[in-house]
Amino acid sequence: MAFKERSVSDDLPSGPSGSRSDEPGTLNALADNLSPDTRDLPTKKRIKVIVLSAAVSLAVVAATIVGTYAFDLWTTESKTRAGTEAERGIDLARAPFIAHVSEVDVKNFPLDYALDRPLADAELKHITEFTPERQAELVPYLRTLGGYFLRDGPYFLSTRGKYLSEFNLQMHSDRQSQITITDMRPKVIDCQPSTGVAVISVPPDGVSAYTGLLFDLAAENPEAIIVDETDNRGSPFFASNVINLGGGAEPANLRVQSLTSHEACEWEIEVEYADSTGEHTSVIQNGDVPFRSEALPRDADQHWEWQSRGGGTWVNCRINDNAVCLSDPANR
Structure with a gap:
């Protein structure tokens, strides 16, 4: 009986060029974990969407951090000023x-x-x-x-x-x-x-x-x-x-x-x-x-x-x- 040598490509399904079948399974699996809603998109477009979403999320987080810091700084300075004025008023209320x-x-x-x-x-x-x-x-x-x-x-x-x-x-x-x-x-x-x-x-x-x-x-x-x-x-x-x-x-x-x-x-x-x-x-x-x-x-x-x-x-x-x-x- 004659045997035919088998290659890895024989197990891959055929499909249009640029589809997710053309990309490694590891990348698609990672994309599935990060953004399952983009499963039907082509891999490259899917990656762009994921990267953009991540960038937007990071920007929101950064803006939140900066805003929180600025608010805390403003409220701290306001509290400090109010405390200083209160102390000054108490001091001036004392007998000279x-x-x-x-x-x-x-x-x-x-x-x-x-x-x-x-x-x-x-x-x-x-x-x-x-x-x-x-x-x-x-x-x-x-x-x-x-x-x-x-x-x-x-x-x-x-x-x-x-x-x-x-x-x-x-x-x-x-x-x-x-x-x-x-x-x-x-x-x-x-x-x-x-x-x-x-x-x-x-x-x-x-x-x-x-x-x-x-x-x-x-x-x-x-x-x-x-x-x-x-x-x-x-x-x-x-x-x-x-x-x-x-x-x-x-x-x-x-x-x-x-x-x-x-x-x-x-x-x-x-x-x-x-x-x-x-x-x-x-x-x-x-x-x-x-x-x-x-x-x-x-x-x-x-x-x-x-x-x-x-x-x-x-x-x-x-x-x-x-x-x-x-x-x-x-x-x-």
Whole structure:
């Protein structure tokens, strides 16, 4: 029996040129998986349709990704801006600054001390037993009597007949943004003659220097004066200085001094400051009440002065006609 040699082509069905029968089965099988709806199309056209569909799908996916990213970016920026504005509003709603007032710790001489009532004989006896060497005991004792301490005004200013009161003023701001204080001026509310009836004085042996800001309440247009030991001493402080608070700035610690004549005055401090919204004005008081600056009376019923000459002695300025009391208002 004779055998005929068999070839692969004998098993393939015949068909028109370019039909799917002319292409490898693997390609058509892949096309069937990707796009079964194009099964009846010629292979080349079918591949074009599949490629175009894939390109369109990729474009849609890419557009979706880009759109989503752009939307997320836009919403993130919007949220960030809204959050920043909200934080800024909260920050500006805080008080521009907070002021804390405290007494100056009077520990040494010179000093004037006045009381709105007469000193009892026992109190006078106790006071006149002190000497400057025991000043650490005298000052606390005077404080227990309920009076107030005064000093002479700075020697480099024309302060004859005026008396100096002082207190410590600390200012700080809780704001994240900075504020700038550009001016501080006293506003006198009312002045009345001193009601002091008893005076105890320990005059200085020489001139005295003070540090801080000084307001002369008796001046026509009082402003903050530099009293530090600098070349600008006696000049307006805010002519060449500002005070920055908030935004991480350190608190301002000031020694505030005021001058009055023979009147006790109530007053407050008007503060001009600037922040990111513009210029503003605020008021500082001693808590909920005005500041009060005292003065010695023109003619106190009781007036005792320590005089260092001759070994030192206490002199009754109201009885001893031969005494020249430096602290007497007539001699200031």
